[in-house]
Amino acid sequence: MAIDRKQVEEIVRAVGGKENIEAATHCVTRLRFALYDESKVDTEGLDRNDLVKGQFSSQGQFQVVIGPGLVDKVYDEMIQITGGDRASKDDVKAAAGKKQNPIQRAIKTLSDIFIPILPAIITAGLLLGINNILTGPGIFFDEQSLVDVYPAWKDLASIINTIASTAFTFLPALIGWSAVKRFGGSPLLGIVLGLILVHPDLLSAYGYANAVNEGTVPTWNLFGWHIEKIGYQGQVLPVLVSAYLLAKLEIFLNKRVHDSVKLLVVAPVTLLITGFLAFTIIGPVTFAIANAITSGLIYIYESYAALGGLIYGGLYALLVITGMHHTFLAVDVQLIGSQGGTFLWPMLALSNIAQGSAALAMMLVLREQKMRGLAATSSVSAFLGVTEPAIFGVNIRYRYPFIFGMVGSAIGGVLLTMNNVQATSIGVGGVPGFLSIFPNKWGVFFIGMAIVLIVPFVLTVIFGRAKMRKQDRSNNTGTDSVSKTTPAASTANTAFSNTDTAAAERTRTNAQVGDAPVNTLEVMAPLTGTAVPLEQVPDPAFAEKQMGEGVAIEPSGNQVVAPFDAQVAHVIKSKHAVILEHASGLQILIHVGINTVSLKGEGFNMHVEAGEHVRAGQTLLEFDRKVIEAAGYPLITPIIIPDGQDMVDRVEVTTGDVSSNRNGILTVHLKG
Numbered sequence: 001m002a003i004d005r006k007q008v009e010e011i012v013r014a015v016g017g018k019e020n021i022e023a024a025t026h027c028v029t030r031l032r033f034a035l036y037d038e039s040k041v042d043t044e045g046l047d048r049n050d051l052v053k054g055q056f057s058s059q060g061q062f063q064v065v066i067g068p069g070l071v072d073k074v075y076d077e078m079i080q081i082t083g084g085d086r087a088s089k090d091d092v093k094a095a096a097g098k099k100q101n102p103i104q105r106a107i108k109t110l111s112d113i114f115i116p117i118l119p120a121i122i123t124a125g126l127l128l129g130i131n132n133i134l135t136g137p138g139i140f141f142d143e144q145s146l147v148d149v150y151p152a153w154k155d156l157a158s159i160i161n162t163i164a165s166t167a168f169t170f171l172p173a174l175i176g177w178s179a180v181k182r183f184g185g186s187p188l189l190g191i192v193l194g195l196i197l198v199h200p201d202l203l204s205a206y207g208y209a210n211a212v213n214e215g216t217v218p219t220w221n222l223f224g225w226h227i228e229k230i231g232y233q234g235q236v237l238p239v240l241v242s243a244y245l246l247a248k249l250e251i252f253l254n255k256r257v258h259d260s261v262k263l264l265v266v267a268p269v270t271l272l273i274t275g276f277l278a279f280t281i282i283g284p285v286t287f288a289i290a291n292a293i294t295s296g297l298i299y300i301y302e303s304y305a306a307l308g309g310l311i312y313g314g315l316y317a318l319l320v321i322t323g324m325h326h327t328f329l330a331v332d333v334q335l336i337g338s339q340g341g342t343f344l345w346p347m348l349a350l351s352n353i354a355q356g357s358a359a360l361a362m363m364l365v366l367r368e369q370k371m372r373g374l375a376a377t378s379s380v381s382a383f384l385g386v387t388e389p390a391i392f393g394v395n396i397r398y399r400y401p402f403i404f405g406m407v408g409s410a411i412g413g414v415l416l417t418m419n420n421v422q423a424t425s426i427g428v429g430g431v432p433g434f435l436s437i438f439p440n441k442w443g444v445f446f447i448g449m450a451i452v453l454i455v456p457f458v459l460t461v462i463f464g465r466a467k468m469r470k471q472d473r474s475n476n477t478g479t480d481s482v483s484k485t486t487p488a489a490s491t492a493n494t495a496f497s498n499t500d501t502a503a504a505e506r507t508r509t510n511a512q513v514g515d516a517p518v519n520t521l522e523v524m525a526p527l528t529g530t531a532v533p534l535e536q537v538p539d540p541a542f543a544e545k546q547m548g549e550g551v552a553i554e555p556s557g558n559q560v561v562a563p564f565d566a567q568v569a570h571v572i573k574s575k576h577a578v579i580l581e582h583a584s585g586l587q588i589l590i591h592v593g594i595n596t597v598s599l600k601g602e603g604f605n606m607h608v609e610a611g612e613h614v615r616a617g618q619t620l621l622e623f624d625r626k627v628i629e630a631a632g633y634p635l636i637t638p639i640i641i642p643d644g645q646d647m648v649d650r651v652e653v654t655t656g657d658v659s660s661n662r663n664g665i666l667t668v669h670l671k672g
Contacts, residue, residue, distance in 0.1 A: 003070075007051045008077040011064060014049070016040030018082035025086070026075040027597040028577045028589070029547055031064040038062055053643065054546030065546045067642050068570070068579050068589040112182045113240070114329045115632040117174040120167045121333070125427030127164030129435025131157055132424060136439030168425070171333065172197045172232055172239040179240055181630075185247030189267060193246055194239055196275050197283070202231035205287075205337070220279075227280055230287075234337015236330045237286035238278065245282070246274040294338050297331070301343055305417040312344065313413015314406050316351040320387060321396070332426055341422035341438065346445060347413045349385075349423075349433030354409040354452035356382025356430070358401035359390035361457040365464030374543070377535040385430035388538050400467070401460045408455035412448040419444040521582060523666035524563040524616065525658035526590050527637055529555040531665045532655055534638060539594045542638045547589075549651040550640035551665050553658065560590060560621045561660045562614040563639075572597075575604035578620055584670060585647055589640040592623055593633050603627030617661040639665065647671055 012018055015033055023034040035041070038057060046052045046064060051074060054065035066074050079086060134157040137145045147154040167174065173194030180190025203211055203218055208230055211217045218229040232238045253266045301308055319325040328344055335342040360379035363372050371394070378389035395402035421444050427436035437445045525531065530553065537543045537552045566580040569587055576596040581587045592604070603624040608614055628635055641651050652667040 003073045003077050004051075005077060005081070007049055008074055009081055010045060010049050011051065011074070012078060012081055014042040014045035015062065015064070016042075018084065021082060021084060024075075024078065024082075024084065026066075026071050027574075028068050028572045028591060029071060029541055030066060031071060031075060031078070033062045033064070034060065035062050054541055054544060056540050063541070065541045067547045067644065068577075068587075068640070070644070072570075109182065110330060112632065113175065113178045116178045116630055118329075119629075120174060121171075121426050122428060124164050124167035125423075125425035125436045126432070127160055128425040129427055129432075131161045131164055132435065132439050134160070139439050139442075164425075168336065169233060170195065170198060171234060171236075171337065175236065175239045176243050179243035180247045183244050183247030185243075185250045186267070189246060189250065189271060190243055192271060193242055193274060193278070196271075197232040197235075197239055197242070197278060199231065202229055204231050205233040205235060225280075228284065230283075232283060232287065234333070235287060235290060236334050236337075237290045238283045240330075241282050241286050242274055242278040245277065246270055249273060290334055291338065293331075294334060297335070298339070301417065305420075306414050309347065309413035309415070309417030310410050311413075313347040313351060313416070314410030316348055316409060316413075317355055317387070317391060317402065317406050320391060329426070332423075336423075336425060341424055342426075343417060343420070343422045345423040345426055345429070346416050346421050346433070346437060346448075347409070349429045349436075350412040350416070350448050350452045351405075351409040352382050352385055352387045352429045352433075353431060353449060354412065354456045355387045355390050355395055355402070355405040356380070357408065357453045358405035358456040358460045359394045361460035362394055362398065362401055362464065364461050365468060367468075373533065374535040377533050381536055383430045384432070385428040386538070389535060389543055392540055392543075398464075400463050401456070404456045404459040404463070405452075407459065408452045411455060412452045415444065415448045415451065421445055421448070519584075519670045521564070521584065521586060521668040521670060522664045523588065523639070523668060524661050525553065525663050525665045526560050526563045526620070526639060526660060527553045527555045527658075528557045528559075528660045529553045529637075529658065530656065531658050531663075532636075533653065534640075537594065537636055537638055538634055542591075542594075542640070548641050548643040549653070549666075550589075550638055551653045551655065552636050552638045553665070554636050555592075555625075557660070558623050558625050559619055559660065560592060560623070560637075562616055562618045562620055563588070563590075563661070563665075564616050566614055568608045568610050568612045568614060568620075571606055571608065571610050573601070574599065575601040575606040575621060576623075578606070578608070580614070580620075586645060586668060586670065587642060589642055590620070590637065591640070592621070592637045593628050593635050596628060596631075596633050599628065599631060599633070603631075641666065641668060 011031075012021075015021065016035060016037060017040075020036050020040050021033055022036050025032050041055075041062060043055060046055050051066055051070070052064055053067055056063055133139060134147055134153060135145050137143055137148070140146050141149050147157050171194075173191050176190035176192075176194030176197075177187045178190070180193070181187040208217070219226045220229050250266060250270045253270060254262065257265045316325065319328070325348070328348075332342045332345050335344065356379040359375050359382060362375040363379075366372050366375060374389075375394050378394055381387070382390040391402065395405060419441065421441040422438055423433075423436040424438060425436050427433055431449070434442055434445055434449070531551050532554060534545055534550055534552055535543050541547060542550075542552070560578075562580060564580075564582055566582050566588075568578060569581040570579040572578065574597050576593060576599065577589065577591040579587055579589050596604075603626075605622045607619050607621055614620065625635060641648060647670050649669040649671045651669070654663075654665050654667070657663075658665060
């Protein structure tokens with residue numbers, strides 16, 4: 001497909017001109033800009049551009065969605081127009097990072113550290129919830145637990161508790177691994193560092209307070225310098241600071257020690273120096289700081305409980321938008337480690353449910369079928385603890401459901417803090433979250449859950465329907481000229497609109513072609529796993545169908561196969577995506593994971609080349625799940641029928657459990 005140079009020039013002008021572009025690159029679907037001033041972006045101009053399928057800003061990068069195959073040509077043309085240098089993903093990422101203030105960079109760093117270990121912590125939380133059910137008194141019997149009445153269950157509960165508590169017992173090892181990796185050091189040394197800080201020869205941090213009162217704190221005597229011989233179980237700051245020092249020291253030594261003796265010098269010296277400083281300076285200082293922060297939070301919580309619940313419960317959804325919510329994960333972990341429970345996490349769970357309830361209410365407000373489907377699927381995701389699809393896909397777009405979600409969450413937060421509701425662990429931040437709550441507070445938590453389900457839902461429905469009626473009256477009183485707008489002009493002006501009507505116009509695969517003959521192409525699953533609607537993909541370019549219709553698969557395996565006989569039209573350089581072309585001319589994009597372009601091919605093994613003919617079921621590529629998950633990227637894999645293919649009439653989606661090359665996931669109806 002030929003590119004209209006004028007349209008590319010319009011994109012350059014819309015992002016503020018070439019003088020506003022610090023760096024620019026592209027991935028398989030979009031242009032990625034690091035701009036000097038994003039306020040200069042002409043979003044309406046981008047919306048009017050036929051090449052542009054969508055636009056959004058994320059983590060300091062302004063992204064313009066073009067679509068697979070076409071984005072390469074647009075980027076090449078743009079480089080010729082601007083005369084700029086080609087940039088890598090890292091160049092743009094680094095340039096975007098410079099625009100973040102120190103607080104934003106600190107938040108992103110914490111996010112990069114804690115997100116990879118979140119699955120282990122959440123799993124531990126769920127298992128501890130099961131243990132709570134078995135051992136909590138008063139749940140099934142008056143003043144007795146299930147294991148008290150049925151002693152045969154006691155050892156089972158003990159095993160579950162051992163498995164569940166391991167992640168928290170050795171939390172410094174998890175943080176050490178992730179933090180050292182984030183700071184550029186060897187992850188293995190990070191694990192060892194974390195284990196050093198919880199060595200069984202040390203006094204457990206959980207028993208430190210009693211040992212101080214009894215005067216039995218053990219010490220090391222270093223030539224008259226007495227150092228407390230304590231561990232740092234459940235602590236965050238000591239291992240974070242120590243991990244930073246270890247990574248920087250290792251990098252320093254690697255640059256200066258000769259290769260022949262690196263193995264004998266770098267790791268031993270790094271661990272010895274870092275470990276010594278961790279026990280003598282870093283540990284005691286950060287331990288005191290962490291305890292001071294914890295004491296301050298507890299004081300506020302005990303003295304101004306209602307106000308704290310109102311503010312944190314009400315504004316948590318705003319923290320999600322800014323990314324600052326990851327900061328409080330460290331606070332939750334610290335509170336659990338030092339106090340045995342956290343009062344912040346229960347409010348998080350209710351906030352997620354509130355945003356899900358507001359999104360669900362939009363099903364009764366919106367009229368466009370696709371947006372109603374997005375509201376339904378994203379609300380389910382929020383009820384299960386993942387709010388980004390609901391917040392970014394629905395609630396922020398229309399504003400008022402987001403606000404009403406915060407209102408319901410604020411009321412629920414006040415209820416929880418006034419009744420001292422705490423969680424024993426971090427679990428799934430949604431409806432299943434009750435498993436992490438102390439069992440004696442389940443009743444109050446369920447009342448709070450009812451509040452955040454009802455209040456946002458009712459307010460959103462009432463306000464939304466009133467707003468729609470007002471718009472209908474306005475449309476009926478002075479908009480005859482609208483009916484005179486040509487379909488072509490209407491489509492051109494709705495490339496990425498914030499209204500549900502525009503979204504329907506943008507999705508060309510919903511078009512009907514009367515009684516024209518239609519052939520169908522059955523697209524088989526290229527992966528084994530669970531097929532889900534695109535709306536569940538945590539990336540707006542896919543979730544909002546900016547590039548076209550399709551489906552996504554949560555893979556259970558690690559192999560991608562051809563869904564039909566095809567020619568390989570394009571292989572992405574970073575090996576995470578491939579475009580196939582059917583004999584009919586239809587093209588399909590298979591994109592493994594989200595943001596996996598940043599891995600630069602690590603963890604991917606491509607088995608085919610561009611131009612090669614493949615048979616249905618033939619292996620296209622393999623991927624290493626552990627590498628992708630360790631990097632913190634979702635494995636969910638979108639399969640897209642890109643927009644702009646004239647032979648496509650409409651696309652039908654099938655979801656559920658699928659096996660590669662055995663179950664159909666898409667039925668593409670072709671014109672003629």
